[in-house]
Amino acid sequence: MKLPTLREVGTEAKLLLIGIPVFIWTMVPIYHMFLFAISPKEDAFSGKLWPAHPTLHNFHIVFYQEHYFLRDFWIQFWNSVVIAVATGALTLLIATAAAFSISRLRVPGGRAVMNLALFTYFIPAAFLAVPMYRTMGNYGLLNNHWSLILAMVTIASPYAIWVLKQASDKLPVELDEAATMDGATTLQLFRLVYVPLMMPSLVAVGTYAILLAWNEYLYAFLLLSKDTDITLPVALGNFLAADDSPWELLMTTGFIYALPPAAIYYAFKRYMVGGLTAGAVKS
Amino acid sequence: MAITLSASDLPSPPLSARLTTPQVWGIVLLAPYILVFLAFVVYPVGYGLWLARHPESYVALYHDPIFARAAVNTLIFLVIGINFKMLVALFLSGFFVQSRSWIKWLSVLFILPWAVPSIPTILSVRFMLNPEWGVINQLIFKFTGDDGPNWLNDPTVALAMAIGVHIWKSLPFWTLILMTGRLAISHDLFEAADVDGASWWQKFRFITWPSMQMLYITCTLLSMIWTLGDFNSVYLLTGGGPADLTHVLSTLGIRYLRLDQLSLAMASIVCALPFVLPLVYFMMKRLSR
Numbered sequence: 404m405k406l407p408t409l410r411e412v413g414t415e416a417k418l419l420l421i422g423i424p425v426f427i428w429t430m431v432p433i434y435h436m437f438l439f440a441i442s443p444k445e446d447a448f449s450g451k452l453w454p455a456h457p458t459l460h461n462f463h464i465v466f467y468q469e470h471y472f473l474r475d476f477w478i479q480f481w482n483s484v485v486i487a488v489a490t491g492a493l494t495l496l497i498a499t500a501a502a503f504s505i506s507r508l509r510v511p512g513g514r515a516v517m518n519l520a521l522f523t524y525f526i527p528a529a530f531l532a533v534p535m536y537r538t539m540g541n542y543g544l545l546n547n548h549w550s551l552i553l554a555m556v557t558i559a560s561p562y563a564i565w566v567l568k569q570a571s572d573k574l575p576v577e578l579d580e581a582a583t584m585d586g587a588t589t590l591q592l593f594r595l596v597y598v599p600l601m602m603p604s605l606v607a608v609g610t611y612a613i614l615l616a617w618n619e620y621l622y623a624f625l626l627l628s629k630d631t632d633i634t635l636p637v638a639l640g641n642f643l644a645a646d647d648s649p650w651e652l653l654m655t656t657g658f659i660y661a662l663p664p665a666a667i668y669y670a671f672k673r674y675m676v677g678g679l680t681a682g683a684v685k686s
Numbered sequence: 687m688a689i690t691l692s693a694s695d696l697p698s699p700p701l702s703a704r705l706t707t708p709q710v711w712g713i714v715l716l717a718p719y720i721l722v723f724l725a726f727v728v729y730p731v732g733y734g735l736w737l738a739r740h741p742e743s744y745v746a747l748y749h750d751p752i753f754a755r756a757a758v759n760t761l762i763f764l765v766i767g768i769n770f771k772m773l774v775a776l777f778l779s780g781f782f783v784q785s786r787s788w789i790k791w792l793s794v795l796f797i798l799p800w801a802v803p804s805i806p807t808i809l810s811v812r813f814m815l816n817p818e819w820g821v822i823n824q825l826i827f828k829f830t831g832d833d834g835p836n837w838l839n840d841p842t843v844a845l846a847m848a849i850g851v852h853i854w855k856s857l858p859f860w861t862l863i864l865m866t867g868r869l870a871i872s873h874d875l876f877e878a879a880d881v882d883g884a885s886w887w888q889k890f891r892f893i894t895w896p897s898m899q900m901l902y903i904t905c906t907l908l909s910m911i912w913t914l915g916d917f918n919s920v921y922l923l924t925g926g927g928p929a930d931l932t933h934v935l936s937t938l939g940i941r942y943l944r945l946d947q948l949s950l951a952m953a954s955i956v957c958a959l960p961f962v963l964p965l966v967y968f969m970m971k972r973l974s975r
Binding site: 421 | 707708709711712713715716718719720722723725726727729730731733734737778781784786788789792794795796797798799800801802803804805806807809810811813814819821854858908911912914915916917918921922936937939940943948951952955958962965966967969970973
C-alpha cells in the first residue's frame with residue numbers, strides 16, 4: 404500500500420473543509436426537531452446535544468391524542484392521506500390522458516394546450532391562492548376536501564403533462580402504427596401499449612403529485628378551516644397561534660408528518676431523479 | 687360517432703370532415719384537463735383581474751408603506767437571496783461530482799431538506815431562534831454569559847433568516863440540477879486541459895462555465911419566478927412581523943385577504959405581473975421546444 408502524497412492529503416482536506424459545513428448546515432434543523440421529539444418536556448430546552456433521558460413518551464402522547472392540541476391527530480393524518488392519494492390518482496388520470504392525446508394522437512390544438520399548461524406551471528402558486536380561495540367560495544366548495552384536491556390537481560397537472568409528453572415523444576411512432584395495423588382501437592392502444600411503456604414516468608408523476616399535496620400548506624389553510632377537516636400541516640401551523648403551545652409535541656408531530664414523504668422520496672428516488680432533473684430544466 | 691360529434695361541435699365543414707376516430711378520442715382525452723383549466727385557472731384569474739379593476743386600489747397600495755416595504759423585501763429576496771443561492775449551488779455541484787464514497791453518502795443526506803415538508807423544519811428553525819428558550823441563545827448564554835439578540839424582532843435579521851430558510855430548503859434541488867449539467871460535460875476536455883497544465887480556475891472559466899451558462903441562467907430565472915410564490919419561508923418564520931416589516935408579495939396578498947381588503951390583495955398581485963409575465967413567457971418558450 405502506498406502512502407498518499409502531500410497533494411492528495413491537501414485535496415482531501417479541502418473536500419472535508421467543504422463537506423463538514425455542508426453536513427452541519429443540512430442536519431441542524433432536522434436534528435433539532437428530532438432532539439425535541441425524543442426529549443422529555445423538562446429536558447427539551449437544556450441545549451444539550453443528546454438528552455439525558457431520551458424517551459418515546461412524546462410519540463405516545465401524539466398517537467393516543469392525549470393533548471388538547473392533538474385531539475384530532477388521526478383524523479387530520481387521515482385527511483392528509485386522502486387528499487394526497489386522491490390528488491395523485493386524479494392528476495395521473497387527467498395528465499396521462501392529456502399527454503397521450505397531445506403526443507400520440509396529435510390532437511389539433513394540442514400544442515396550444517401544452518403551452519397554456521406550461522404557462523400555469525410557471526405562475527407562482529401563491530399568486531393564484533387568493534383568487535382560487537374566492538373561486539372555491541363561489542363554487543360552494545370551501546371547507547370541502549374536494550376544493551383542496553381540485554386545487555392541487557390544477558397545480559400538479561401542468562408539470563405532470565409536460566413530463567409525460569416529453570417521455571411519450573420518445574416512444575417510436577412505429578409502435579402505434581404496428582398496433583393499429585393489428586386492429587387495435589385507440590383505447591386498446593392507450594391501455595395495452597402506451598400505459599405499460601410509460602410506467603416509470605407514471606410512477607414519477609404520481610409520486611410528484613402525492614408529495615405536492617401532502618406538503619401543501621398555503622392552499623390547505625385557506626380552503627379548509629374546521630378542526631376535523633384540516634390536514635396535518637395546517638394543524639401544525641395552528642399550534643403556533645397559542646402562546647403555551649407544547650414545543651416538544653409540535654416537533655414530534657412534525658417529525659411524524661415529515662417521515663412518509665421522506666420515505667416515499669428515497670424509495671422512488673430512482674424515478675424522481677430522472678423525472679425531476681431531466682424535466683425541470685432542459686439545457 | 688365521429689360525424690355527430692364533429693358536426694355539432696365544429697362549425698367549419700372542412701375541418702370536421704378531416705376528423706378521424708383517433709382525433710375524436712384525442713379531444714375526449716384532452717377534455718378533462720381543459721375542464722380543470724377553465725374552471726380553476728381561467729375563471730379564478732379572470733375573476734381576480736376583475737376584482738383588481740378599481741384604480742383606487744392602486745392609489746391605496748401606493749400610499750401603503752407596507753406594500754412598498756414588501757416590494758423592496760421581495761426584490762432583496764430575489765436579487766440577493768437567489769443569486770447567492772445559485773452561486774453556492776454552482777460551487778457545491780462541483781463538490782458533489784467528486785467521486786468519493788463519503789461524498790456519495792453526504793449527497794444522500796444533503797437532499798433531505800428537499801425531501802421533507804417545509805413546515806416542520808421551518809418551525810424547528812423558529813424555535814432555535816426563540817430569544818428565551820431557543821437553543822442558539824441558550825448556547826450564547828452558556829459560553830458568554832450574555833443574553834443573545836432577539837433574532838426575529840429585527841426586520842433585517844428576520845428577513846435574512848427567512849432567506850436562509852428558503853436557501854436551506856431549495857439549495858439541494860438546484861445543486862442536483864447543476865450537477866447533471868456538470869456530469870454532461872465530456873471528460874476528455876478536462877483531461878486535455880490537465881495535459882496542458884490548466885489551473886482550476888482556467889478549467890472552470892473555459893470548459894465548465896461555457897457549457898453550463900445557459901443551464902445556470904435558466905435555473906436562476908426559474909428559481910426567481912418560483913421564489914415569488916414562496917409563502918412558507920416568510921409566513922411561518924416571521925409571520926410578516928415585526929410590525930409587518932418582513933412581508934413579501936406572496937404573504938402580502940394573504941394579509942390583505944385577512945383584513946378583508948380583497949381588491950388590495952388582487953391589486954398587489956397585479957402590480958407584480960409586468961415583471962413576472964415576461965419571465966414566465968421566456969421560460970415557457972424555452973421548455974415548449
